[in-house]
Amino acid sequence: MSGVRVLAGTRKGAFVLSSDGRREQWEVSGPHFPGWEIYHVKGSPADPDRLYASQSSGWFGQLIQRSDDGGATWEPVGNEFSYQGETGTHQWYDGTPHPWEFARVWHLEPSPDDPDTVYAGVEDAGLFRSADGGKHWQELPGLRGHKTGPSWQPGAGGMCLHTIILDPSAPGRIFTAISAAGAFRSDDAGESWRPVNRGLRSEGIPDPDAEVGHCVHRLAMHPGRPSVLYMQKHWDVMRSDDAGESWREISGDLPTDFGFPIDVHAHEPDTVYVVPITSDSHHFPPEGKLRVYRSRTGGDEWEPLTKGLPQEHCYVNVLRDAMAVDSLDSCGIYFGTTGGQVYGSADAGDSWAPIVRDLPAVLSVEVQTLS
Amino acid sequence: MMAADDVVRVALPAHLRTLARVDGEVELQVSGQVTQCSVLDALEARYPVLRGTIRDQRTGKRRAFIRFFACEQDLSHERPDAPLPGAVAAGAEPYLIVGAMAGG
Numbered sequence: 130m131s132g133v134r135v136l137a138g139t140r141k142g143a144f145v146l147s148s149d150g151r152r153e154q155w156e157v158s159g160p161h162f163p164g165w166e167i168y169h170v171k172g173s174p175a176d177p178d179r180l181y182a183s184q185s186s187g188w189f190g191q192l193i194q195r196s197d198d199g200g201a202t203w204e205p206v207g208n209e210f211s212y213q214g215e216t217g218t219h220q221w222y223d224g225t226p227h228p229w230e231f232a233r234v235w236h237l238e239p240s241p242d243d244p245d246t247v248y249a250g251v252e253d254a255g256l257f258r259s260a261d262g263g264k265h266w267q268e269l270p271g272l273r274g275h276k277t278g279p280s281w282q283p284g285a286g287g288m289c290l291h292t293i294i295l296d297p298s299a300p301g302r303i304f305t306a307i308s309a310a311g312a313f314r315s316d317d318a319g320e321s322w323r324p325v326n327r328g329l330r331s332e333g334i335p336d337p338d339a340e341v342g343h344c345v346h347r348l349a350m351h352p353g354r355p356s357v358l359y360m361q362k363h364w365d366v367m368r369s370d371d372a373g374e375s376w377r378e379i380s381g382d383l384p385t386d387f388g389f390p391i392d393v394h395a396h397e398p399d400t401v402y403v404v405p406i407t408s409d410s411h412h413f414p415p416e417g418k419l420r421v422y423r424s425r426t427g428g429d430e431w432e433p434l435t436k437g438l439p440q441e442h443c444y445v446n447v448l449r450d451a452m453a454v455d456s457l458d459s460c461g462i463y464f465g466t467t468g469g470q471v472y473g474s475a476d477a478g479d480s481w482a483p484i485v486r487d488l489p490a491v492l493s494v495e496v497q498t499l500s
Numbered sequence: 501m502m503a504a505d506d507v508v509r510v511a512l513p514a515h516l517r518t519l520a521r522v523d524g525e526v527e528l529q530v531s532g533q534v535t536q537c538s539v540l541d542a543l544e545a546r547y548p549v550l551r552g553t554i555r556d557q558r559t560g561k562r563r564a565f566i567r568f569f570a571c572e573q574d575l576s577h578e579r580p581d582a583p584l585p586g587a588v589a590a591g592a593e594p595y596l597i598v599g600a601m602a603g604g
Contacts, residue, residue: 208557
């Protein structure tokens with residue numbers, strides 16, 4: 130029988146939420162790694178029992194945990210993330226050069242076809258790869274070494290590489306996004322990179338149309354139509370129809386186009402979800418109403434989804450990696466909040482219910498569809 | 501049988517005890533001179549999972565929020581190759597690895 134496994138990373142541990150395909154009754158397991166920040170947990174598409182988790186702490190640094198039994202047990206694997214070659218500098222908040230310094234792993238992206246291959250996006254921005262199940266990590270230095278690297282600056286949350294998309298139709302094509310440098314694309318498996326930010330406009334940087342410097346919060350792609358990308362930028366929801374070569378704004382009638390996550394329906398490439406947030410200085414939903422917005426037209430026209438979500442006194446945020454979709458026939462969608470709720474919808478967003486209400490602040494949500 | 505004075509006692513913070521899967525103090529046989537560096541080398545050799553959690557794996561630099569105490573002294577700023585107090589080397593006093601008081 131089909132089922133789903135929702136993987137929630139929080140400020141104080143990881144949780145695994147499991148249900149059958151009806152997605153009505155849930156088993157909650159955790160906290161795994163209690164007391165540690167779990168920035169991300171993700172399963173291998175090639176082996177659903179293989180999970181990777183980023184475990185970190187301001188005291189004790191970074192660990193990577195691996196499970197080979199769907200999250201029942203875990204083993205720490207390699208945690209040495211050393212930048213390759215000359216470390217170099219990026220810009221610090223005050224404009225001075227600052228040496229690249231590893232802080233943590235924000236995002237883990239397992240290969241679609243090899244459980245032992247996994248990519249890691251880190252702060253300070255860099256891309257690493259392991260081909261042995263996380264035991265050893267090698268940087269793909271072409272990204273950090275891009276000629277614009279010395280001009281990159283951290284966003285308020287640090288200079289993090291938070292999005293990694295492996296294009297299923299074009300072996301070797303990888304998209305990444307960095308706050309606050311922008312989106313980048315490689316067509317040679319991460320050897321070389323170029324910024325793909327044409328069409329973005331950010332008022333918060335000296336040249337609003339600059340090649341880099343944009344605070345891209347999240348990218349999303351439907352695997353069946355990989356030439357189309359969606360982006361939630363600091364402000365603005367954007368769309369590219371040419372694999373990032375150019376972007377156009379699709380914020381349309383959203384109440385605000387500031388936000389963090391963005392995701393695409395598993396079966397409808399033109400159905401997109403965002404969670405509008407009041408502003409860059411008010412990181413909570415407008416009017417205290419938690420509303421997911423859905424576009425069925427690939428952007429511009431959006432509808433609020435409110436059934437089952439709090440419509441008063443709600444002042445949580447939904448972080449960039451905290452939304453995911455399953456691939457059951459009726460697409461399920463899930464998101465976690467900084468207030469510790471994980472909400473799920475088994476009907477593509479028409480109605481919602483909390484799976485759990487009182488976790489630590491949720492940093493990330495991923496879902497595995499199990500057969 | 502190992503004599504008591506051959507053994508250095510190390511107390512780990514709770515999170516590192518969990519990672520190393522130990523309860524209470526760790527007892528280590530340290531070869532050569534007993535210094536912070538040689539104790540940490542022995543600790544990491546016995547528990548590889550602790551590599552990188554106390555000091556940088558490449559530079560050996562203490563992580564910012566880790567402190568080293570022994571015999572009611574803060575040894576955090578001592579040279580890594582400086583001899584530890586005799587009472588630590590003799591196993592009479594533990595070498596304390598402490599998570600600094602910070603955060604929530």
